[in-house]
Amino acid sequence: xxxxxxxxxxxxxxxxxxxxxxxxxxxxxxxxxxxxxxxxxxxxxxxxxxxxxxxxxxxxxxxxxxxxxxxxxxxxxxxxxxxxxxxxxxxxxxxxxxxxxxxxxxxxxxxxxxxxxxxxxxxxxxxxxxxxxxxxxxxxxxxxxxxxxxxxxxxxxxxxxxxxxxxxxxxxxxxxxxxxxxxxxxxxxxxxxxxxxxxxxxxxxxxxxxxxxxxxxxxxxxxxxxxxxxxxxxxxxxxxxxxxxxxxxxxxxxxxxxxxxxxxxxxxxxxxxxxxxxxxxxxxxxxxxxxx
Amino acid sequence: xxxxxxxxxxxxxxxxxxxxxxxxxxxxxxxxxxxxxxxxxxxxxxxxxxxxxxxxxxxxxxxxxxxxxxxxxxxxxxxxxxxxxxxxxxxxxxxxxxxxxxxxxxxxxxxxxxxxxxxxxxxxxxxxxxxxxxxxxxxxxxxxxxxxxxxxxxxxxxxxxxxxxxxxxxxxxxxxxxxxxxxxxxxxxxxxxxxxxxxxxxxxxxxxxxxxxxxxxxxxxxxxxxxxxxxxxxxxxxxxxxxxxxxxxxxxxxxxxxxxxxxxxxxxxxxxxxxxxxxxxxxxxxxxxxxxxxxxxxxxxxxxxxxxxxxxxxxxxxxxxxxxxxxxxxxxxxxxxxxxxxxxxxxxxxxxxxxxxxxxxxxxxxxxxxxxxxxxxxxxxxxxxxxxxxxxxxxxxxxxxxxxxxxxxxxxxxxxxxxxxxxxxxxxxxxxxxxxxxxxxxxxxxxxxxxxxxxxxxxxxxxxxxxxxxxxxxxxxxxxxxxxxxxxxxxxxxxxxxxxxxxxxxxxxxxxxxxxxxxxxxxxxxxxxxxxxxxxxxxxxxxxxxxxxxxxxxxxxxxxxxxxxxxxxxxxxxx
Numbered sequence: 001x002x003x004x005x006x007x008x009x010x011x012x013x014x015x016x017x018x019x020x021x022x023x024x025x026x027x028x029x030x031x032x033x034x035x036x037x038x039x040x041x042x043x044x045x046x047x048x049x050x051x052x053x054x055x056x057x058x059x060x061x062x063x064x065x066x067x068x069x070x071x072x073x074x075x076x077x078x079x080x081x082x083x084x085x086x087x088x089x090x091x092x093x094x095x096x097x098x099x100x101x102x103x104x105x106x107x108x109x110x111x112x113x114x115x116x117x118x119x120x121x122x123x124x125x126x127x128x129x130x131x132x133x134x135x136x137x138x139x140x141x142x143x144x145x146x147x148x149x150x151x152x153x154x155x156x157x158x159x160x161x162x163x164x165x166x167x168x169x170x171x172x173x174x175x176x177x178x179x180x181x182x183x184x185x186x187x188x189x190x191x192x193x194x195x196x197x198x199x200x201x202x203x204x205x206x207x208x209x210x211x212x213x214x215x216x217x218x219x220x221x222x223x224x225x226x227x228x229x230x231x232x233x234x235x236x237x238x239x240x241x242x243x244x245x246x247x248x249x250x251x252x253x254x255x256x257x258x259x260x261x262x263x264x265x266x267x268x269x270x271x272x273x274x275x276x277x278x279x280x281x282x283x284x285x286x287x288x289x290x291x292x
Numbered sequence: 293x294x295x296x297x298x299x300x301x302x303x304x305x306x307x308x309x310x311x312x313x314x315x316x317x318x319x320x321x322x323x324x325x326x327x328x329x330x331x332x333x334x335x336x337x338x339x340x341x342x343x344x345x346x347x348x349x350x351x352x353x354x355x356x357x358x359x360x361x362x363x364x365x366x367x368x369x370x371x372x373x374x375x376x377x378x379x380x381x382x383x384x385x386x387x388x389x390x391x392x393x394x395x396x397x398x399x400x401x402x403x404x405x406x407x408x409x410x411x412x413x414x415x416x417x418x419x420x421x422x423x424x425x426x427x428x429x430x431x432x433x434x435x436x437x438x439x440x441x442x443x444x445x446x447x448x449x450x451x452x453x454x455x456x457x458x459x460x461x462x463x464x465x466x467x468x469x470x471x472x473x474x475x476x477x478x479x480x481x482x483x484x485x486x487x488x489x490x491x492x493x494x495x496x497x498x499x500x501x502x503x504x505x506x507x508x509x510x511x512x513x514x515x516x517x518x519x520x521x522x523x524x525x526x527x528x529x530x531x532x533x534x535x536x537x538x539x540x541x542x543x544x545x546x547x548x549x550x551x552x553x554x555x556x557x558x559x560x561x562x563x564x565x566x567x568x569x570x571x572x573x574x575x576x577x578x579x580x581x582x583x584x585x586x587x588x589x590x591x592x593x594x595x596x597x598x599x600x601x602x603x604x605x606x607x608x609x610x611x612x613x614x615x616x617x618x619x620x621x622x623x624x625x626x627x628x629x630x631x632x633x634x635x636x637x638x639x640x641x642x643x644x645x646x647x648x649x650x651x652x653x654x655x656x657x658x659x660x661x662x663x664x665x666x667x668x669x670x671x672x673x674x675x676x677x678x679x680x681x682x683x684x685x686x687x688x689x690x691x692x693x694x695x696x697x698x699x700x701x702x703x704x705x706x707x708x709x710x711x712x713x714x715x716x717x718x719x720x721x722x723x724x725x726x727x728x729x730x731x732x733x734x735x736x737x738x739x740x741x742x743x744x745x746x747x748x749x750x751x752x753x754x755x756x757x758x759x760x761x762x763x764x765x766x767x768x769x770x771x772x773x774x775x776x777x778x779x780x781x782x783x784x785x786x787x788x789x790x791x792x793x794x795x796x797x798x799x800x801x802x803x804x805x806x807x808x809x810x811x812x813x814x815x816x817x818x819x820x821x822x823x824x825x826x827x828x829x830x831x832x833x834x835x836x837x838x839x840x841x842x843x844x845x846x847x848x849x850x851x852x853x854x855x856x857x858x859x860x861x862x863x864x865x866x867x
Contacts, residue, residue, distance in 0.1 A: 192393075193353050196407055200333075
């Protein structure tokens with residue numbers, strides 16, 4: 001019998017920076033997380049959709065979400081379960097606080113060693129940091145091959161995967177052995193909506209901390225009674241890390257200064273709507289590689 | 293993220309109605325399935341939480357998928373390719389989203405993979421889908437056909453068709469023919485029993501069939517050879533996978549262009565009998581029609597919502613003479629009336645839905661066990677109200693959909709006449725709503741009994757006896773005045789009908805509309821007691837009702853018996 005394909009989606013709960021109000025930044029120049037709604041990082045939703053499609057392609061497969069974050073990050077695990085994921089892991093604890101991409105990818109890779117998936121699918125980047133580093137770093141740390149900017153999984157068998165990638169000037173189709181890491185572009189298909197039956201089934205899925213926070217609640221009672229309502233929660237100790245590589249201690253990135261960039265028209269130029277003016281501008285822009 | 297549920301406080305208000313407790317109890321049979329299905333609710337709060345969550349999903353699919361696709365679907369429309377319907381590409385994406393979100397089989401029992409949701413939730417989803425794209429609402433809303441199968445078909449047929457509908461199969465009800473529109477008793481499509489194949493075979497033509505190429509079709513056909521009236525008609529179910537039906541053409545329509553309206557040719561198409569022979573029109577189509585009328589009520593309210601929002605948005609954005617046009621009294625008055633009609637139609641829609649729901653649930657329970665005497669009485673009570681209120685909500689909401697769409701264009705001025713704004717599509721889409729599933733004129737025929745037999749007046753008395761807030765005392769007093777006028781009109785019509793047959797028919801619409809205006813005002817006044825949000829609309833609607841009832845009252849009270857002849861004389865006019 002073919003073994004079940006084990007897929008893990010790396011996801012992040014992020015502040016919704018697409019609708020930024022005036023209190024979005026603290027006076028210290030960091031993101032004011034309480035002022036922004038916490039959402040499922042958009043490209044991680046594309047990654048989840050790709051994982052669910054791979055599951056359909058493979059037949060026998062399981063999709064789990066792995067996220068690192070505070071207790072409330074369990075929300076995105078539930079959201080993923082509403083959309084089709086089988087379950088999830090929350091990596092949470094003070095040891096992880098202040099992680100940059102290096103410390104994050106280290107912590108995730110420790111958890112992934114324990115899970116030992118066949119495929120790791122991540123969004124290309126998160127909208128709060130825009131680094132696109134975590135996916136590739138995880139692959140490096142686990143010694144796995146990676147395909148970035150994935151848009152579509154074309155073919156899949158036990159030993160390899162064929163993926164179409166989106167590049168600047170077109171697409172490229174590559175084949176890669178599994179296990180491997182995929183990072184998914186926003187141009188990949190959007191994630192399917194939450195499903196009514198799944199929402200009703202999984203709405204009481206909780207982490208042990210959430211259950212412990214309100215042990216007498218109906219939700220906790222319901223969650224405790226059913227195995228499929230248990231969201232796995234791991235602390236640092238559960239994934240056996242080197243403490244020096246975690247959190248602030250493991251984060252070499254230091255923010256030196258933050259500046260607001262205000263775009264100003266320094267060398268403005270007035271054009272008429274005449275064809276000759278427009279075509280000379282086009283020539284200029286092409287020559288400066290702004291266009292084309 | 294656009295979400296048509298979370299952005300609509302009025303809809304959420306109706307979901308909180310106190311009668312929901314009774315409805316959920318009945319629908320869930322005392323939560324008998326709580327340990328049988330992993331998604332069944334354990335108690336009332338759990339059920340309500342699930343309804344809200346699922347309506348939230350429906351609201352998101354409507355706001356994020358269906359509404360953005362609406363314009364493209366309107367332009368592209370469906371096509372006939374090789375005797376089959378090919379939907380517009382946006383329609384295909386909408387259907388996929390509906391299947392992914394699991395919004396099919398909403399009211400069907402769990403044993404057929406349904407969500408076992410109350411009708412109230414289905415009507416709410418229906419309304420949101422219609423707000424997003426009225427044409428797509430037809431395709432999605434036709435899942436309601438499965439309710440008729442659930443009510444009347446054999447266990448074998450239910451087991452075959454209902455899980456398929458829950459998985460997203462689309463439906464159609466094949467009733468009308470070239471010579472049988474409003475007069476369905478004239479249906480001629482033949483159903484003959486084939487002894488060899490042990491199946492009914494359908495032969496003939498159906499016309500104006502919404503989503504005619506759907507997966508599951510309920511077909512009204514003549515099983516009794518030699519008959520020519522309603523008593524020879526039966527209801528059959530046809531599975532598209534069996535073949536035998538071709539789409540000859542689809543109509544080129546004014547509106548709801550995404551919804552394919554088909555002409556179908558049946559050639560030895562196999563079909564199975566639903567329920568009893570000869571009961572097709574008399575029993576099953578009536579049930580189907582009542583459900584469909586409630587569906588059009590929901591579709592119309594959804595369209596009212598869309599039209600009001602388009603108009604309100606534009607009136608804030610558009611500046612003339614140095615200020616937004618909403619600051620001109622004439623525009624503000626139009627918008628206030630639109631809002632009152634929208635909220636009034638919605639109040640009537642959910643009041644009706646609750647009546648329908650309770651009597652339908654007792655009907656289902658009666659098939660499982662004998663009803664207690666008080667249950668039987670309650671079922672009869674709500675059945676009677678539902679029969680009167682269903683045509684009333686269809687009449688009012690579909691007329692309001694047209695009025696609001698008209699006003700939305702008016703507020704847009706010349707721009708509204710252009711294809712650039714959504715209001716022109718709403719205007720075209722609304723136009724069918726007071727026509728199909730029975731014209732407004734036929735709704736009056738269906739509702740007039742509730743006037744003459746006192747159903748409306750009895751219910752108005754119940755509303756009268758309810759408690760109203762201080763702010764609503766003048767409104768309640770005004771309604772007592774209008775009710776006296778209603779009784780006066782009624783009495784005169786009864787008397788004069790005896791002198792001159794046809795007098796009641798002549799004034800039927802005025803009577804039905806008068807009852808409707810009073811009922812809607814009471815419903816809004818009741819809501820105003822629970823939430824300040826409705827105080828304005830209740831007052832505005834009260835003014836509207838007062839003017840409308842005064843007009844009807846004047847007309848009836850000054851109408852001599854000779855009026856019947858006066859308006860008949862046009863019948864001699866021939867071009």
